[in-house]
Amino acid sequence: EPEVTQTPSHQVTQMGQEVILRCVPISNHLYFYWYRQILGQKVEFLVSFYNNEISEKSEIFDDQFSVERPDGSNFTLKIRSTKLEDSAMYFCASSEGSHGTDTQYFGPGTRLTVL
Amino acid sequence: DQQVKQNSPSLSVQEGRISILNCDYTNSMFDYFLWYKKYPAEGPTFLISISSIKDKNEDGRFTVFLNKSAKHLSLHIVPSQPGDSAVYFCAASWGGYSGGGADGLTFGKGTHLIIQP
Numbered sequence: 133e134p135e136v137t138q139t140p141s142h143q144v145t146q147m148g149q150e151v152i153l154r155c156v157p158i159s160n161h162l163y164f165y166w167y168r169q170i171l172g173q174k175v176e177f178l179v180s181f182y183n184n185e186i187s188e189k190s191e192i193f194d195d196q197f198s199v200e201r202p203d204g205s206n207f208t209l210k211i212r213s214t215k216l217e218d219s220a221m222y223f224c225a226s227s228e229g230s231h232g233t234d235t236q237y238f239g240p241g242t243r244l245t246v247l
Numbered sequence: 248d249q250q251v252k253q254n255s256p257s258l259s260v261q262e263g264r265i266s267i268l269n270c271d272y273t274n275s276m277f278d279y280f281l282w283y284k285k286y287p288a289e290g291p292t293f294l295i296s297i298s299s300i301k302d303k304n305e306d307g308r309f310t311v312f313l314n315k316s317a318k319h320l321s322l323h324i325v326p327s328q329p330g331d332s333a334v335y336f337c338a339a340s341w342g343g344y345s346g347g348g349a350d351g352l353t354f355g356k357g358t359h360l361i362i363q364p
Contacts, residue, residue: 136290165351175291175336177351188350223290235281236352238290 134158136239138224144245145214153209153242155224163187164207165225165236166199175223181207182230214246250274251339253355261363266324268358270337273318277339281352282311282322285334294335295322324360332362 137156145151157164166178180187181199196212207226211218221243225236252271260266268282278299283291297304297311297320304311310323324331338352 138290163350167351174356175338175352175354177353180350190351225290230350235293235296237293238283240288240290 134160136224136226136237138222138239138242140242141240142243142245144247147216147246148213151211151214151244153211153222153224153244155207155209155239156205157207157224157226158237159205161226161228161237163227163230163234163236164199164201165227166209167223167225167238168192168220169223169241170217170220178209187230211244214244216246219244219246249355250277251337251353251355253335253337253358255358256356257359257361259361259363260327262329263326266322266327266331266360266362268322268324268335268337268360270320270322270355271318272320272339274339274341274353275318276341277353279340280311280313280320281338281340282309283336283338284331285336285357291336327360327362329362329364332360334359 139154164181167175169175177190179189179193179199198210200208221241223241224239227234227236250273281296282294284294285291295306295309295311297313302313308324313320334357336357337355340352
């Protein structure tokens, strides 16, 4: 069964450093998403991406964040200058179609620890 | 601003019995609802969904009920099995049929379901 994959599973970084989280969505999916879950809190939407551009972003997704689909398979989330409060699980998701009609399938997540 | 609420942080059910997980929402624009199951150190796994044009959707042991007037949905699992022990998230989105809505899912805080032997 096709699945969303994410690398690395765990990333440890120093405050102020840049990190890139990688995702390979399901191959025939066209919509891609990033979510995060801070420990003990709910899963929160960050950004959606379609046709090589951001479709929607939440208020969490500020200028320190960016997303890119550098090739036909990878989808990345870059955090430019990490802060302690960026420590969280980051989940990538993909769907065939857009919201409301198509299910989003999630990857296993990357645990980001900012020291 | 909790647009999707799961008021029970945990629920304990005996194996073989019915598990009922509840979810309330406040945003009347939501028109698509999903339930995800999550094990520790894994991503959310899709279970079942329902569109606002329906009031029930069934898939095997899982049934989701939607009461739009009460802005309430519930997930029924019957019979409950030990492998069902996990955190269950209710999620919602809007704009599917009306267009121009939010892409991101809004999640509840989750309910930890524990199936006791």
